[in-house]
Amino acid sequence: MTGASRGLGRIAAEKILRDRPDVHLVVTARGGTLGGDLAESTGNPNVTALTCDLMSKNAVRAAAVDLAGRLDSGALPxxxxxxxxxxxxLTSRAHATEDGIEPTFAVNVLANHLFVRLLWCRFTAPGRIVLVGSDTHFGDLRHNLGMVPAPRWEPVAELARPRPDARTATDGRRAYSTGKLAVLYLVHALARRLPDGIDAYTFNPGYVPGTGLVRDAGPAVRFLSRTLLRALTATPLAMSAASAGALLAEAAVGPRPGESGVYIDRRTVTPSAPASYDxxxxxxxxHGLCALDPVEML
Structure with a gap:
């Protein structure tokens, strides 16, 4: 599991460890004591932390190699x-990772593809791959409250390329919504390729204010996310991190939600945007993601 250090991911990780003592949870973190913290907070020692910076292809490969070695040796189930x-x-599209990739695309799309492709031969049925999406991929007022512009699809090489001239918050938010549309495409591509018994799903938590997602935004936006916008969790327009985390845990380890490839909107399997079926x-x-990092399965 990636993104387990804060927000809905932390809540999902803790719920899995509390509710499913038969599951050994492996989490990634850039450093620190996440594994020990999760074990202490849940009373479940069945958690392992791997060091990984998701912005770095080398770091993702190293974490996957580490995990594969532990699986093969029997150190992990x-x-x-x-x-x-x-x-x-981010608040722009101008930044670049050490690999020259736009960071939003690197974390939200490429890292997921790399992990799954590298560990392809290690997945054991029944298995489940869940990638977190966003209803911002719809690109309309109803689904994004006017806060995020609609996705704009481009060739994969362009999506991955930093744009030094794209320095506005609108550019950064559009990169986010486009990346979340790419997540749906990736899940559909996986569903066609994965062996029998391994499913792939997109999970949409909806708008979850107060998480670390806006940590790159300005002080005013961060303040609104922590305060006024949290009031939206009392309406159908938003969901608390606690509720969203519980639903993510259910999507990950609960009853099979549906056929491989479906879109889980909070707790319901429903169609995603028409543009997501292409x-x-x-x-x-x-094929563009494979070209960005032509690694072999471990």
């Missing part, structure tokens, strides 16, 4: 799932 929860939203784009994304 068989691998039955992957939860790609980590998410990033097989040509799905295949373009898959």
């Amino acid at each position: 068989p691998l039955h799932g992957f939860v790609g929860n980590a998410g990033l939203q 097989r040509d784009r799905e295949e373009e994304l898959w």
